[in-house]
Amino acid sequence: MLLTDEQIQKLKTAWVRYPDVNETCIGCSACVAISWDVFDLNDEWKSVVKSLDSYEDFWVDDSIMACPVNAITWKN
Numbered sequence: 307m308l309l310t311d312e313q314i315q316k317l318k319t320a321w322v323r324y325p326d327v328n329e330t331c332i333g334c335s336a337c338v339a340i341s342w343d344v345f346d347l348n349d350e351w352k353s354v355v356k357s358l359d360s361y362e363d364f365w366v367d368d369s370i371m372a373c374p375v376n377a378i379t380w381k382n
């Protein structure tokens with residue numbers, strides 16, 4: 307039995323992982339410089355994650371490694 311397009315889309319959505327920035331962010335902007343499609347700084351100079359359908363094709367792992375306070379992690 308084959309999955310319908312709708313079922314495939316639901317499965318894909320269920321397995322999307324996304325980056326999360328915790329409160330230890332010091333606003334250094336390294337993640338934004340590396341992956342500006344994913345991260346931005348808000349008015350309080352804290353990194354925020356932009357809303358995307360998928361984060362797999364961006365440099366999130368490099369941003370995680372560059373963060374000086376380990377504020378970024380993957381979440382499901």
Ligand code: SF4
Nearest residue numbers: 331332334335337373
């Ligand atoms: S690299 Fe880390 S500390 Fe710097 S802005 Fe991004 S989340 Fe904040």
